[in-house]
Amino acid sequence: MDTKSIGRPPKAPKHWDQRFLVIASHVAGWSKDPSTKVGAVAVRNRRILATGYNGLPAGVDDTDSRLANRETRLKMTTHAEMNCVAYAARSGVCLTGATMYVWPLMTCSQCAAVLIQAEINKVVVPDFVEPFRWQESFDLARQMFVEAGVTVHRVPMKGPVNQEEEPIDTSPCSLDVT
Numbered sequence: 001m002d003t004k005s006i007g008r009p010p011k012a013p014k015h016w017d018q019r020f021l022v023i024a025s026h027v028a029g030w031s032k033d034p035s036t037k038v039g040a041v042a043v044r045n046r047r048i049l050a051t052g053y054n055g056l057p058a059g060v061d062d063t064d065s066r067l068a069n070r071e072t073r074l075k076m077t078t079h080a081e082m083n084c085v086a087y088a089a090r091s092g093v094c095l096t097g098a099t100m101y102v103w104p105l106m107t108c109s110q111c112a113a114v115l116i117q118a119e120i121n122k123v124v125v126p127d128f129v130e131p132f133r134w135q136e137s138f139d140l141a142r143q144m145f146v147e148a149g150v151t152v153h154r155v156p157m158k159g160p161v162n163q164e165e166e167p168i169d170t171s172p173c174s175l176d177v178t
């Protein structure tokens, strides 16, 4: 190994949305799902609050035979976004006003419902072609987000990096602890 490269960080995109989508893609890689690996990262003020990836709930045996059976797997799987919200809940982290970065798919309608209830106010996904079989759920999720006032951004992950920077949101979490 080239000793000069030890400790040198990998090149990161300059745009914050792309940086967090890269992290979501890394988290997606932790999923044991044999066909669809999804990662979710909740962020506020450029800091990560929680992460999640799709899989069976903790303690539920993710045996090869269960994971190989698509129908069983889909019925038992917790989606990345829901795992992220569940992790935040059990860690006592408020997601109000946070942004959810999801890789590589648009949020489904059931996760959209949970993200709206958790008061996520922005969802960022990569600008990829969406698989046709989930299009109906993605379109429904978009409609729900529009009605609930949640912004959805599709960010290009190829080509020149967008260097535009967003202002840091300094509004406090609405969780009232007094």
Ligand SMILES: [Zn+2]
Binding pocket: 079, 080, 081, 107, 108, 109, 110, 111, 112
């Ligand atoms: Zn979902």
